[in-house]
Amino acid sequence: MCFFGRSLLAFFLALCLNCASPATGSTSESAHVESQNASAGDWYWRGIRSLEQRRYQQAISDFTKSLSLMDETKYGDFQLASRRAAQSKSIQDIDFVADQTYSIAICYNSRGTAYGTIGNISQAMLDFDKALKAYPRFGKAACNRGNGYMTLGKAELALRDFDLATQFSPDLIEPFKNRAKLYKAKKQFDLAQKQLELARKMPQPDESFDTAFHSFVGDLVRKAISISPKNPYLINALGASKTKKSEQKSAIKDFQRARSIDPNLWIAYQNEVKSLFQIGNEPEAFRVLKLTGAKFTKDANLNDWIARQFIEHHKYKEALQYSNIALKINPRFPCALTNRAVAYFGLGKHSKEAISDCDKAIAIDARYANAYATKSAALLDFNKYKECIEVATKAISFDSKSKDAYHNRGVAYMKLKLWDKADQDLERAIELTPEDTFTRKYSSEVAAHRGNMELMLADRAVGKSSKEAARAIKREEMEKEASSYSSVIAVAPTIPAPYYDRALISIASNKLEQASKDLTRFLYLTKWQGKTSALAASLLTLVFRDMGDDKRANEVLKLAESSLDRQNRVPILSFLLGKIDEQTLIKNEYSKAEKTRNLLFYAMVLVQKGNLTKARSILEELKRDGDSEIDEFILLPVYLKKASNTK
Missing domain, CATH: 1.25.40.10 (Tetratricopeptide repeat domain)
Known part of the structure; x- marks a missing residue:
């Protein structure tokens, strides 16, 4: 404005x-x-x-x-x-x-x-x-x-x-x-x-x-209304300024008053519907939508808008009705054709009709991104994943913020097991519409599968799946990250990686019992195989020691010694088993990631033994020069605080 x-x-x-x-x-x-x-x-x-x-x-x-x-x-x-x-x-x-x-x-x-x-x-x-x-x-x-x-x-x-x-x-x-x-x-x-x-x-x-501009508009309009108290445009504008301040109920009264003065002021009907949906009064919103349709029978744009409102609330039968009205008024209306396609698709078993309407819309406007995005959804329904990707990509080329296109292409990539591409598209869709739980479900499934594949990547096995969690220091941030891994686990409970990641966050949050359960579950699912399992066994040992449960800590080490072959024993585990000494652990040449993990876990051992000065020295060095990309880095500030003997 x-x-x-x-x-x-x-x-x-x-x-x-x-x-x-x-x-x-x-x-x-x-x-x-x-x-x-x-x-x-x-x-x-x-x-x-x-x-x-x-x-x-x-x-x-x-x-x-x-x-x-x-x-x-x-x-x-x-x-x-x-x-x-x-x-x-x-x-x-x-x-x-x-x-x-x-x-x-x-x-x-x-x-x-x-x-x-x-x-x-x-x-x-x-x-x-x-x-x-x-x-x-x-x-x-x-x-x-x-x-x-x-x-x-x-x-x-x-x-x-x-x-x-x-x-x-x-x-x-x-x-x-x-x-x-x-x-x-x-x-x-x-x-x-x-x-x-x-x-x-x-x-x-x-x-x-x-917020600021609408506050100004509200002030200006109130003054103008004091001069012209029955001007419906002013009264509608006053209501619109109130919606920006979440004063929906008062705004609704303004919209009703505006349309009572001028029954043909279509925007007052629209604004009232939006506010009714905002306060959760769907029955009244639907009633006003139907009243609007009955009032404006020759307005294709308004009937198409009504169809869209019904689509957004999953009332596809009504959406189809008003899309048909809009297309009767204007048969060459790409938006109405696309909305009718969505309505067909929503009603089920109408994917062919949906694709036909999308093709008609594209024939009228070859750059209409929403038609391509809707068509890509219908192609998903036919399991035509490669075609879906092609059409969704077309949609994105015309509208880089097409959330539906990113979602559909992401799901198609997921079906083709192209996990990285799927993850990228679904994350972009979530970024565009953060409240969309439907996309989050698919994203969680992809994250779980990606985490499982990371188990094949030797010592970097868990280095990427919770990269953001490694930055989370504040408790509320860690709780948010833990919740996201819980969502992944809920979707794919047999994928190991999320349990390890959630365990790290639990340790950082001092929820050691939860951490021990997640690490135990991780080892069960991995069958104690691979270097990641060796890391998990080392960490579980340290968690039990932090809990004062040396018995269970020793049991973990015995199982690790009998279950893990030598080539998959990471240096810190060999140290905990007594197979190498402190000097060997510290001085050996490792990758930056492996060195950071070894020294971090070793510093945790020193904290447990009360050697705080040495632990603090190691942790300060890691803070400066360690590999902050690894997931375990989230533990550094926690144990640095312990080593500094602060509350």
Whole structure:
């Protein structure tokens, strides 16, 4: 909606009078902005880049050019802008007024930041005043103006602005810190300490552009509604701004009121349906969907949208009904053809019809990615995995964010036992839609199979399957990783590798009983074969010793000696069996990964024996020079802490 782009505020809210980013070079920006064709947004972003590079005079020039391309006389005053918004006769009218007014506000605030940084406080203050004229509840601008007053030694005015900033934007931390500085200067140390404590307790502010912009739209629309209380476009816009703040129930009332004033305002119906689904009121959402279909019988786009809503909630019979209505209105509608294909596919035993509709859609629009993605799903149903991969790849070439295409291609790769490719595609699908449990199930199965194959890779057998877990130090991160391995185990309980990985996380979390069970299960599934089993036996021995159960530790060593052939005994196991001494263990030439494991496990032995100084020395060396890619590296900070004798 805003012509400066959605991500602006994420960067901008970090700016204040004295917080420009470190210089990243001062190369000319002429290649990025062609002066004759540059828009206000282009100049604004050039100004932001100049600020980042600490080229403040250039930033001032860029922001000035941006402002020159906007109509400040019409939109630089919130009161005048509200009157213009009150006259809106379409959604686009409201968008334009909001876009222009907010853009002027942020541009003045950014230029004021540049002026303030070079010490031109008087000009900075004028710009912050203009920013607040365009948006009187602009918390960051109020805070920046307060900074200016503080620089000028006007403490009371500064406090007033910091209080306004907190009132307008309660999540801003900076006003609390600045009030603390002022109170400290006044020797009001108790008040200063209280402000700092409040700042420390505050969560990181939500700096997404959507949230800030929709807050502004809400303010603008409320003012406009006070002028024109029965304007349905304004009332709908107010509801839309509330949905961004999760005020769904209040938003629904606004949408209902908007469509009661104008029964033909189709977007109010759409918005109401979306909010009803958000609060989980599916029966009412379905009722409004059907009401919308009955009202707009000649609108192909709207009936196709209704079909899509039913598809998303697995009501394929209704989806087919509204897709047919859309196609009756417009037979050459690729989106409706594709949605009907999905509906056919969802109803089962209609894969041929689904493929036919997809082919029709592709014939109309050869670059319509969703048609290819849907066709790839139908091909999966026919076990045509190679064709599925080809079609899904086509979909991805037209839409690199097609989650369905990545999912379908990933499943096809999985069926062909191409585990690495399957894993890559399914992980990409999850990245695009993190809440999709269906894709996660397939991903877990692939992870399990990949883990099983890793058992064939000698001493690197478990070096990749939990690479992220090796970085997890915080307890909540480790619990999350453990949960992911539990999901893998639930899907494929006879695959060994996930048990080893989950055991490592359990040890790091001090859940030794769980770790011992997982390592025991791992050894059972591997039948005590291979170097990975030798590592697991070594680790299980150390776990039992940590638990104070020397009896079971010795039993593990006896089984290892009788079950594992000599060529698969890793050095640390030979050491635990008494077959090699300490010097041989430490001095022998190993790969970096094997050396890291041997020394890490040896340091664990030293910790158990109370030789903390030596253990700490080894662990510090591994922290600097060890192979951090191995899974077992997750144990290093745990035992380093023990060796340092800290609680």
